[in-house]
Amino acid sequence: MGEQAAVAWPFGPRQPLPVHVPPVRGESTGSYVSRLAHGQGLHLEELLERVGFGQASRDPARVRAYPSTTEMYVNELGLEYLAVLCESTVRALQDELPSTAAHLLEPSAGTDPVWTWPWLPRQGHLVPLCGTCAAVGGVHETVWMVSPDRWRVCLEHLRFTDSDATGGRRGLSLKLLPEAIAAHREREALYRRYGSVGQELFADAFQITVHWWTHLPDTPRWVQRARDAGLGGHAVPAAPLVLMPEAAAVAIRLASFEHADRRDGRARTRWMDQMRELMDQWGVDFPIGRWALMDWLQRHSVPAAAAPEGTDDRSRRPTYAGVPLGLRLSPGHAQVAQPTEVLGAASCLPWQLGQPACGV
Numbered sequence: 082m083g084e085q086a087a088v089a090w091p092f093g094p095r096q097p098l099p100v101h102v103p104p105v106r107g108e109s110t111g112s113y114v115s116r117l118a119h120g121q122g123l124h125l126e127e128l129l130e131r132v133g134f135g136q137a138s139r140d141p142a143r144v145r146a147y148p149s150t151t152e153m154y155v156n157e158l159g160l161e162y163l164a165v166l167c168e169s170t171v172r173a174l175q176d177e178l179p180s181t182a183a184h185l186l187e188p189s190a191g192t193d194p195v196w197t198w199p200w201l202p203r204q205g206h207l208v209p210l211c212g213t214c215a216a217v218g219g220v221h222e223t224v225w226m227v228s229p230d231r232w233r234v235c236l237e238h239l240r241f242t243d244s245d246a247t248g249g250r251r252g253l254s255l256k257l258l259p260e261a262i263a264a265h266r267e268r269e270a271l272y273r274r275y276g277s278v279g280q281e282l283f284a285d286a287f288q289i290t291v292h293w294w295t296h297l298p299d300t301p302r303w304v305q306r307a308r309d310a311g312l313g314g315h316a317v318p319a320a321p322l323v324l325m326p327e328a329a330a331v332a333i334r335l336a337s338f339e340h341a342d343r344r345d346g347r348a349r350t351r352w353m354d355q356m357r358e359l360m361d362q363w364g365v366d367f368p369i370g371r372w373a374l375m376d377w378l379q380r381h382s383v384p385a386a387a388a389p390e391g392t393d394d395r396s397r398r399p400t401y402a403g404v405p406l407g408l409r410l411s412p413g414h415a416q417v418a419q420p421t422e423v424l425g426a427a428s429c430l431p432w433q434l435g436q437p438a439c440g441v
Contacts, residue, residue: 102117104169104178109153111198112148114153128166131166132166134196144198149245150201152198152227154180154184155186156185157186158194204227210226211233230424231245234255234265241254260306261306261322267333271329275336278410279336281410281429282332283332285429286329286335288428289430290331291441293369294320295441300365303324321434334356334359344381353374357371381410382411385412
């Protein structure tokens with residue numbers, strides 16, 4: 082193959098393809114290359130021959146059939162060829178296509194341009210871009226984005242999309258779910274104000290509500306939200322959408338507990354009583370739902386690490402919802418959670434969305 086490459090690709094492509102197809106920032110490489118091919122009226126495998134050598138072209142039908150589970154990766158020379166074909170630069174492509182920057186293939190033994198198309202992304206999930214966002218950008222086919230979560234929320238057009246393409250190309254409308262929209266904004270506010278700690282607290286809160294939903298899927302407010310979104314009440318794709326309001330509220334309560342940094346029995350009982358009142362308002366069965374809270378309390382039973390010298394005056398720290406921005410988590414959280422944007426991994430709680438109730 083190296084000798085063939087030397088004959089076929091002595092210098093690589095010298096000019097761009099006739100139809101310019103710009104990438105969408107955050108788009109998967111596979112999604113973009115597919116759109117680039119379509120823009121030229123080419124089959125995917127015909128375009129891939131111009132990028133370099135790989136193996137997925139042996140089964141292009143599968144690539145086309147399962148865009149949510151396949152991602153393309155290239156080596157440095159393959160990326161240079163792709164940049165020429167789409168009239169861009171390597172740096173610009175790496176700014177737009179996350180996989181070309183984070184997962185560039187190792188140099189091959191020779192000087193061949195190489196690409197691969199494994200059947201699972203190396204990181205994150207592939208989730209459709211909001212169809213309205215795509216249409217506004219002049220794109221009239223599905224754009225698959227690299228996402229840390231299995232879903233995305235577009236606050237501009239009030240759309241929910243997930244890796245299962247629930248809701249079709251445009252996604253599900255959130256116009257009948259104002260509380261879910263507000264909760265997503267609260268989540269973003271947590272991230273802005275607390276940074277990685279906010280992400281981890283929300284991950285814990287989301288896992289707690291996943292436990293509740295898994296054991297109590299018939300809770301009326303969740304069933305109604307699923308219906309408002311046009312989904313079945315027990316459908317797993319519905320969970321991230323219908324649980325968001327409770328997850329955002331729980332995250333604030335978790336932050337308050339961490340800030341108080343009181344782990345004795347009285348403090349834990351008082352906090353659980355407050356959570357019971359909240360869960361009663363939501364119609365979440367406390368005798369069942371409390372187990373997830375008790376698990377979280379156990380993992381956060383050790384006092385948070387001391388503040389660096391000169392920063393221990395809590396009364397002067399800026400606050401959000403009564404919680405200081407310089408928040409620190411119990412060491413027990415860090416022993417389990419991983420430094421990642423993916424909710425399941427960023428949480429110290431082990432269960433996952435879609436796991437049977439008996440395993441949660």
